[in-house]
Amino acid sequence: MARIKITAFGWVPPFARGLVRDLRVRWALEEAGLAYEELLIRHGDPASEVHLGLQPFGQVPAYEEDGLLLFESGAIVLHIAERSDALLPSEPGARARATSWMFAALNTIEPPIQNLAEIDLFYPNEEWAKQRRPSAVEAVNSRLLKLSERLEGRAYLEDRFTAADLLMTTVLRILRHTDLLAKMPVLDAYRKRCEARPAFQKALADQMAAFPKDEESDAPSGGGGSGR
Ligand SMILES: N[C@@H](CCC(=O)N[C@@H](CS)C(=O)NCC(=O)O)C(=O)O
Structure with missing residues (x-):
């Protein structure tokens, strides 16, 4: 079974939580029953620079599967949907x-x-x-x-x-x-x-779980993107 990895932010401002576009990819993977790992991006963490580089515009999400690197949430969802009856009909x-x-x-x-x-x-x-x-x-x-x-x-x-x-x-x-x-x-x-x-609920919970719980950690110094 291929290992799927997706990038997501480890911090975004509260108004963006639950909206960041890795949610689409997480949801599609849940509907398709495919397990994945998340690569969380936090500023100040050298690994984050590498993960940001997986997307041509330094955005999230990016998707990696056995050397196949994809970006654009719509293209990633289409890629997942093309091999899952749960997301696209075969006719x-x-x-x-x-x-x-x-x-x-x-x-x-x-x-x-x-x-x-x-x-x-x-x-x-x-x-x-x-x-x-x-x-x-x-x-x-x-x-x-x-x-x-x-x-x-x-x-x-x-x-x-x-x-x-x-x-x-x-x-x-x-x-x-x-x-x-x-x-x-x-x-x-x-x-x-x-x-x-249920797949949406799981995807949302998993995106939210990546963000710090304490309000003090909501300061931008915690790292992350604009959440756009
Ligand atoms: N069209 C892209 C948009 C991606 C996007 O806007 N990502 C936002 C998070 S939802 C982001 O990474 N913002 C930080 C930035 O643009 O630097 C997609 O659908 O994947």
């Missing part, structure tokens, strides 16, 4: 449709959500951010409305849970500091349905 048409939704999560839904999150979490007091925010909210809402229409009367994006729902859920979670999802009951129920899966 080619169904598989291609699910893959379309995987790209939709990352390419169509995540950009406006990430834009809003950056305004709110990184620049809340900037005048430009205050002016920009209403149109950023509008951009998110217009995508959420279409997504909600798709999910109306459905449990999942296609006719069963796939890696597309996994990615979409992790994208929707980025809005947790707002009430935008709560205002869309179909989407809120969808997110909760996916998050109730």
Whole structure:
């Protein structure tokens, strides 16, 4: 059995905990029943520099398996999903449709959500951010409305849970500091349905377990990234 290793941060600010993108990879590995090791990145630790170098942009997550080195959470999840019936159906048409939704999560839904999150979490007091925010909210809402229409009367994006729902859920979670999802009951129920899966709960617990428990350790000197 191949040894799988993923990189993750050993510290991020509280607002980022439970959102860092290694969560997607952990979740996919749990759904697929594949064991993995984590390479935790902590600034000041020489090993961390090596681990950061596994990703071309110095970000997490990176994925290593028997000399195969991958980056980009979506590509890693797709790699895992391609060999697990739990994450992608085997029928080619169904598989291609699910893959379309995987790209939709990352390419169509995540950009406006990430834009809003950056305004709110990184620049809340900037005048430009205050002016920009209403149109950023509008951009998110217009995508959420279409997504909600798709999910109306459905449990999942296609006719069963796939890696597309996994990615979409992790994208929707980025809005947790707002009430935008709560205002869309179909989407809120969808997110909760996916998050109730034991594999998600395990992945989340494992990401959270990597962070220090005591508040004093929450100071940036503990190491870690921006959590973006
Ligand atoms: N598109 C990349 C984004 C990765 C990313 O933004 N990682 C964040 C953590 S969630 C990070 O490493 N931030 C630190 C940095 O950018 O230096 C992916 O999906 O893997």
